[in-house]
Amino acid sequence: xxxxxxxxxxxxxxxxxxxxxxxxxxxxxxxxxxxxxxxxxxxxxxxxxxxxxxxxxxxxxxxxxxxxxxxxxxxxxxxxxxxxxxxxxxxxxxxxxxxxxxxxxxxxxxxxxxxxxxxxxxxxxxxxxxxxxxxxxxxxxxxxxxxxxxxxxxxxxxxxxxxxxxxxxxxxxxxxxxxxxxxxxxxxxxxxxxxxxxxxxxxxxxxxxxxxxxxxxxxxxxxxxxxxxxxxxxxxxxxxxxxxxxxxxxxxxxxxxxxxxxxxxxxxxxxxxxxxxxxxxxxxxxxxxxxxxxxxxxxxxxxxxxxxxxxxxxxxxxxxxxxxxxxxxxxxxxxxxxxxxxxxxxxxxxxxxxxxxxxxxxxxxxxxxxxxxxxxxxxxxxxxxxxxxxxxxxxxxxxxxxxxxxxxxxxxxxxxxxxxxxxxxxxxxxxxxxxxxxxxxxxxxxxxxxxxxxxxxxxxxxxxxxxxxxxxxxxxxxxxxxxxxxxxxxxxxxxxxxxxxxxxxxxxxxxxxxxxxxxxxxxxxxxxxxxxxxxxxxxxxxxxxxxxxxxxxxxxxxxxxxxxxxxxxxxxxxxxxxxxxxxxxxxxxxxxxxxxxxxxxxxxxxxxxxxxxxxxxxxxxxxxxxxxxxxxxx
Numbered sequence: 001x002x003x004x005x006x007x008x009x010x011x012x013x014x015x016x017x018x019x020x021x022x023x024x025x026x027x028x029x030x031x032x033x034x035x036x037x038x039x040x041x042x043x044x045x046x047x048x049x050x051x052x053x054x055x056x057x058x059x060x061x062x063x064x065x066x067x068x069x070x071x072x073x074x075x076x077x078x079x080x081x082x083x084x085x086x087x088x089x090x091x092x093x094x095x096x097x098x099x100x101x102x103x104x105x106x107x108x109x110x111x112x113x114x115x116x117x118x119x120x121x122x123x124x125x126x127x128x129x130x131x132x133x134x135x136x137x138x139x140x141x142x143x144x145x146x147x148x149x150x151x152x153x154x155x156x157x158x159x160x161x162x163x164x165x166x167x168x169x170x171x172x173x174x175x176x177x178x179x180x181x182x183x184x185x186x187x188x189x190x191x192x193x194x195x196x197x198x199x200x201x202x203x204x205x206x207x208x209x210x211x212x213x214x215x216x217x218x219x220x221x222x223x224x225x226x227x228x229x230x231x232x233x234x235x236x237x238x239x240x241x242x243x244x245x246x247x248x249x250x251x252x253x254x255x256x257x258x259x260x261x262x263x264x265x266x267x268x269x270x271x272x273x274x275x276x277x278x279x280x281x282x283x284x285x286x287x288x289x290x291x292x293x294x295x296x297x298x299x300x301x302x303x304x305x306x307x308x309x310x311x312x313x314x315x316x317x318x319x320x321x322x323x324x325x326x327x328x329x330x331x332x333x334x335x336x337x338x339x340x341x342x343x344x345x346x347x348x349x350x351x352x353x354x355x356x357x358x359x360x361x362x363x364x365x366x367x368x369x370x371x372x373x374x375x376x377x378x379x380x381x382x383x384x385x386x387x388x389x390x391x392x393x394x395x396x397x398x399x400x401x402x403x404x405x406x407x408x409x410x411x412x413x414x415x416x417x418x419x420x421x422x423x424x425x426x427x428x429x430x431x432x433x434x435x436x437x438x439x440x441x442x443x444x445x446x447x448x449x450x451x452x453x454x455x456x457x458x459x460x461x462x463x464x465x466x467x468x469x470x471x472x473x474x475x476x477x478x479x480x481x482x483x484x485x486x487x488x489x490x491x492x493x494x495x496x497x498x499x500x501x502x503x504x505x506x507x508x509x510x511x512x513x514x515x516x517x518x519x520x521x522x523x524x525x526x527x528x529x530x531x532x533x534x535x536x537x538x539x540x541x542x543x544x545x546x547x548x549x550x551x552x553x554x555x556x557x558x559x560x561x562x563x564x565x566x567x568x569x570x571x572x573x574x575x576x577x578x579x580x581x582x583x584x585x586x587x588x589x590x591x592x593x594x595x596x597x598x599x600x601x602x603x604x605x606x607x608x609x610x611x612x613x614x615x616x617x618x619x620x621x622x623x624x625x626x627x628x629x630x631x632x633x634x
Contacts, residue, residue, distance in 0.1 A: 028124035031110060034081050036061045036073070039119060048103075048126045050096030064093045066100070080109050080120040090127065102128040154249040156188060160236065163187050166244065175251065177224060192220040192228075203232070207245065211236045217252065229253040279374030281313070285361055286368070288312045297374055302348035313372070332370065336361035342381070345374070354378040430456060481521045481607060488515040488561070491522065492550055495529040502537040506546060513551030516559055518628045524604045525628070531597040532563045532624050539567035539622070557627070564623040569616040578614055601626075 022029050022040075028048045031040035038061055041053040049056075049064060056063075065073045069091060076086050086107040093101045104127050110119040148155055154172035158165050165183050173179055176191045183191060194200040199218055206213040212235040219229050234247035273280055279297025283290055293308040308316065332338040340357040347353060356375040361368055434457045442450055492515060496503075518525075533548070540546040549564040570578075579602040605612045609629025616622035 028122075028126075030056075030061070030122045030124060031119055032061050032077075032122065033119045034077060034117070036077055045124070048095075048101070048124065049093070066092055066094055069093075076105075076107055077120060080107050081117060083109055083117060085109070093124070101126060102131045151248075154230075154251065156247050156249070157239075158188060158245050158247070160243040160245050163189065163245075166239075172249070175228060176222060190223075192222050195219055195221060195227075203234075207234055207236065229256045279355075279372075279376075281308070281370075281372040281374070283313055283370040283372065285370050288370075290316070291369070300347075300353060300374070300376055301345060332359050332361065342377075352378075354381045481524070483519055483521055486518050486520055486522050486525055488518055488525075488552075491526055492529055492533075495526060495533055498530070499534055499537060502534065502541075506541070507544065508537070508540075508546040508548065511547070511549040511551075513549070515550070515552050515561070518559070520608050520628050521604075524607070528601050528604050528626070531601045535597065535624075536563050536565040536567065539569075540565050541567075543567060560625050560627055562623055562625045564621065566621040569618050569620050569622045571618050572616060575614060575616075579612070 022042050025042060025044050028045035029040070029042045030038060030045050032038050038056045038059055041051075041056045045056070046052050051063075062070065062073065072091060076089070079086060086105065089105045089107070091103060091105060093103050095101050104125045106123045108121045108123075109117045110121050112118050148167070149169050151169055152171055154175060155169040156165060156172055157167040164185055164187055168180050168183055173183070176183065178191065195218075203213055203216050203218070206216070212233075214233045216232045216234075217229070218232065219227055221227055229252045231250045231252050232247055233250075234245055237244050237246050273292075273294050276294055276296055279300050280292075280294040281290055281297065282292040290308045290311050290313065293305060298305055298308070303316075338359050340355075343355045343357040345353045345355050354377050356377050357372065359370055359372045361370050434453045437445075438450060438453050438457075445453075489512070492512065496510065533550075536548045537546070540548065543566060547566045549562075551562055551564075553560045553562065579598050602612050605626050605628070610627040612624065612626040614622055614624045
């Protein structure tokens with residue numbers, strides 16, 4: 001037998017009985033001498049440590065001791081040698097396969113018949129599984145404690161008898177704005193109140209009847225006055241022999257707001273769907289079956305609601321080409337979008353509707369649906385056809401009018417040629433012969449006769465000037481523009497040099513500012529400056545000191561050129577007549593002219609894409625402004 005009784009210690013019968021007890025023990029019972037040599041080794045020791053008695057008896061117990069526990073073992077043997085008992089000492093030992101064992105060791109001295117301590121008796125219990133279970137239990141308790149405390153839902157444990165709180169978690173404290181220490185032992189009603197006593201009683205009755213009340217939705221008022229929506233799930237439990245209520249309160253305030261918003265959104269959509277002035281079809285994206293149709297499309301096509309629902313879209317009677325629509329539906333499922341700019345649909349009465357048709361695939365609650373929008377464009381297409389017809393007719397009229405205008409222009413050119421040649425000859429004859437009479441017979445004529453001939457000459461000369469201005473005015477609309485960059489300052493100075501005759505013998509203060517270049521026809525722009533500057537010199541001739549200012553102002557819309565004088569000016573009430581042909585704001589005997597000059601200026605400016613206007617006051621001078629398309633800023 002592996003375990004032996006020291007001789008002389010027990011009677012033979014008792015020794016055998018004791019040995020049987022040792023061998024049947026579930027704890028390892030090991031005997032060693034004071035040096036640690038194993039003297040006995042029971043069956044449980046073989047099972048716990050994996051060594052048979054033959055490998056351990058006579059060998060050192062140290063093969064079971066981890067290196068870091070050697071001194072511990074030496075200390076235990078020393079204490080036993082002094083007669084001490086070591087009880088239930090928890091430590092570690094090594095199994096034969098080198099895995100660690102957690103053990104509880106009780107060591108007692110072994111004495112011989114004389115009472116001398118000759119060895120140590122060790123009772124070793126394997127507590128590896130026990131420690132693992134205890135650790136697991138601790139971990140489980142810690143886990144559930146953390147889960148209770150950190151749960152995003154509000155958790156409370158309260159006595160069923162008086163509803164005093166035994167335990168609360170962080171989420172509940174956060175909503176109540178308090179700490180566990182402040183609420184433990186108090187009632188939950190001290191921190192949140194039911195809005196309806198009837199609702200509170202219904203909750204408690206369900207809890208008492210069934211032992212639980214799940215997903216009970218209500219609204220509670222928190223102490224700070226806030227209203228919070230909760231879904232409460234509670235269960236009756238027994239804790240330490242006492243009936244308790246474990247409740248989980250989920251804050252569903254945001255969820256309810258979302259639900260309300262969703263319901264409102266669905267209601268708005270439904271109203272739009274029902275009242276839309278476009279036809280709407282809702283299809284199952286997988287099968288193409290019609291799930292819904294709005295009233296407008298039913299009225300538009302004249303089919304009943306039942307004739308739409310449950311039908312595949314290509315089976316509906318208003319589509320004329322079934323094969324093409326099956327292909328389009330396959331394309332829609334692949335691309336999730338398809339549209340027709342023009343889709344003829346058949347009405348139930350045989351009529352036709354011209355429609356725009358747009359289909360899109362949407363994801364609704366995880367399911368794909370197709371929304372088809374149908375817009376009646378019959379009236380628009382009818383209008384487009386009418387507009388196209390009008391456009392065609394207009395083009396024909398334009399061609400006709402263009403031909404008429406070309407013919408009129410040719411007639412005008414012929415008239416201009418006739419005026420230029422046929423009228424000038426008689427005028428030259430009138431002027432020439434009048435001049436000859438004055439030179440040859442002037443001395444023989446009375447004073448009145450000579451005056452009459454002079455008036456005839458002046459009239460002929462004015463008529464020639466008028467003919468020249470009219471011809472210039474008529475040619476302005478037909479002559480092509482020779483646009484190029486124009487040095488405005490140089491052009492103005494050259495113009496003033498040509499008008500030198502109007503400046504002789506007068507005190508004139510000419511003020512020429514910075515004039516930027518512009519883009520235009522140099523010859524026509526020179527005519528503009530000649531007319532404006534000539535007018536400025538003419539209408540200031542009665543001033544003792546003449547001031548003429550020429551300049552340019554930079555405006556947001558571009559450069560604005562101007563000519564300003566201190567002359568006679570005019571009444572702004574008549575400014576609308578300034579640029580008309582033969583329109584004069586002053587008497588002819590006071591200021592000479594044909595009344596065509598400003599009309600010529602306006603036509604030139606308009607041909608350059610600009611505009612011209614004036615500001616003036618009677619006897620306080622005038623300022624003429626104009627712009628030219630394409631001028632460059634200084």
